[in-house]
Amino acid sequence: MFLKDKSHGLYGRGSRRSRESGVGNPGGEHVENFTFFNPTKIEFGLGKEQTIGRHLSEHGVKKVLLCYGSERIKREGLFDVVARSLAEKGVAWVELGGIVSNPVISKVREAVSLGRAHQVDAILSVGGGSVLDSAKAIAAGLRYDGDVWDLFVGKAGIESALPLFAILTLAATGSEMNAAAVVTNEETREKFFIMSPALFPVASIVNPTLMRSVSREYLVYSASDVIAHLIEGYFTAAEHPKLQSRLVEALINTVIETTEALLVDPEDDDARGQFAWAATLALNGLTSAGVSGSSWPNHAIEHAISALFNVPHGAGLSVVMPAWMKWSLSRNPAQFKRFAATVFGVDTAEQGVAALEAWFDKIGTPTRLSQLGLGETQIPAIVENALGNVGAFGIADVYTRETIADILTNAL
Numbered sequence: 001m002f003l004k005d006k007s008h009g010l011y012g013r014g015s016r017r018s019r020e021s022g023v024g025n026p027g028g029e030h031v032e033n034f035t036f037f038n039p040t041k042i043e044f045g046l047g048k049e050q051t052i053g054r055h056l057s058e059h060g061v062k063k064v065l066l067c068y069g070s071e072r073i074k075r076e077g078l079f080d081v082v083a084r085s086l087a088e089k090g091v092a093w094v095e096l097g098g099i100v101s102n103p104v105i106s107k108v109r110e111a112v113s114l115g116r117a118h119q120v121d122a123i124l125s126v127g128g129g130s131v132l133d134s135a136k137a138i139a140a141g142l143r144y145d146g147d148v149w150d151l152f153v154g155k156a157g158i159e160s161a162l163p164l165f166a167i168l169t170l171a172a173t174g175s176e177m178n179a180a181a182v183v184t185n186e187e188t189r190e191k192f193f194i195m196s197p198a199l200f201p202v203a204s205i206v207n208p209t210l211m212r213s214v215s216r217e218y219l220v221y222s223a224s225d226v227i228a229h230l231i232e233g234y235f236t237a238a239e240h241p242k243l244q245s246r247l248v249e250a251l252i253n254t255v256i257e258t259t260e261a262l263l264v265d266p267e268d269d270d271a272r273g274q275f276a277w278a279a280t281l282a283l284n285g286l287t288s289a290g291v292s293g294s295s296w297p298n299h300a301i302e303h304a305i306s307a308l309f310n311v312p313h314g315a316g317l318s319v320v321m322p323a324w325m326k327w328s329l330s331r332n333p334a335q336f337k338r339f340a341a342t343v344f345g346v347d348t349a350e351q352g353v354a355a356l357e358a359w360f361d362k363i364g365t366p367t368r369l370s371q372l373g374l375g376e377t378q379i380p381a382i383v384e385n386a387l388g389n390v391g392a393f394g395i396a397d398v399y400t401r402e403t404i405a406d407i408l409t410n411a412l
């Protein structure tokens with residue numbers, strides 16, 4: 001399996017190995033050299049979706065491929081608001097609906113053909129991360145002569161992509177302000193990611209009131225996903241300077257507080273706004289800049305579960321994270337103890353892991369494979385699929401068959 005180019009530095013991969021490799025200085029304050037580059041304009045606030053036509057016309061866009069998921073955006077009137085804004089600025093559009101959660105490459109291929117036939121010069125995503133990741137893949141695919149899946153398996157690099165714009169309707173992934181996209185190949189049952197500076201959206205609209213209709217289940221799955229983005233580097237980095245730890249802890253505490261507020265009142269726009277901004281900041285490069293050697297084992301394992309069983313990404317992560325933390329805490333006890341104290345106000349590393357697991361149970365996101373309809377029988381298939389992911393994430397030396405199986409056994 002190919003290895004991703006780890007020089008991108010977008011997610012603090014840096015040059016030094018992660019702690020699972022047994023290196024690093026517990027409590028170290030070394031800030032690794034880094035390049036922080038994020039060109040995306042964020043337009044945050046009530047009614048900002050009405051400005052989308054201006055953003056495209058200012059960028060010289062004449063015809064856009066408008067991508068979305070369910071017909072909900074038409075029922076709720078958002079589609080008409082977007083269409084009116086585009087028309088007012090003389091931007092023509094071709095629509096592509098039906099993008100599903102855990103998006104698939106067949107839809108991306110269909111959209112690349114549609115975009116080519118209509119000679120679109122930009123892509124607009126109206127939806128959550130699944131629509132936006134598909135839009136990123138489409139944008140790259142329209143600048144590539146071969147099969148767009150080539151870009152996910154290292155057969156070709158992403159030299160350029162059509163300009164991309166987004167109106168976010170669900171906060172979780174941070175895709176609205178990052179350079180990554182995740183798509184599943186249904187034929188090979190692989191869920192892989194692409195990453196390139198060409199995939200940063202030009203502009204993303206984040207209006208929390210568009211998220212009032214997000215279901216309770218996807219709210220809690222989103223909380224799990226954001227927390228996963230924050231802990232991957234927090235616990236695995238060879239050194240994690242206190243500044244970075246404080247940023248991560250502040251964002252985790254914000255997610256915890258606002259999730260609980262939104263479970264009480266889904267129309268609490270202030271809580272929704274802080275949740276959404278925390279989700280964006282959790283994976284736009286801010287928390288990983290200067291951090292060396294972080295790795296992404298929870299995502300590598302979860303992508304296998306979603307690829308094989310179409311489990312919502314955040315639901316898979318709330319099962320994998322506690323299981324991985326129980327396996328990992330002996331490798332970084334100081335940082336797990338810090339997490340326990342600053343996030344949950346408890347004393348030991350073990351208590352901190354237990355507190356996160358209990359919080360997941362409290363908000364209603366799964367913490368056991370059985371809650372996903374899975375069990376010991378499925379572990380071998382998940383392990384074999386995950387071996388492809390750990391290769392792509394560059395952590396195959398640590399996450400062997402045995403290690404991945406041990407971690408998943410903690411989730412039974």
Ligand SMILES: NC(=O)c1ccc[n+]([C@@H]2O[C@H](COP(=O)([O-])OP(=O)(O)OC[C@H]3O[C@@H](n4cnc5c(N)ncnc54)[C@H](O)[C@@H]3O)[C@@H](O)[C@H]2O)c1
Binds near residue numbers: 103
């Ligand atoms: N690019 C990245 O950096 C990144 C990071 C994490 C996850 N991901 C990927 O993103 C995908 C998940 O995206 P997501 O978590 O944003 O969820 P999603 O886009 O899959 O949406 C989840 C469900 O919520 C619905 N929905 C969206 N907006 C809604 C609204 N306003 N009201 C009601 N329902 C709404 C969708 O139609 C869908 O059914 C996964 O494939 C995951 O692997 C990408």
Ligand SMILES: CCCCCCO
Binds near residue numbers: 180
């Ligand atoms: C290394 C960053 C991979 C992004 C995938 C997020 O689900």
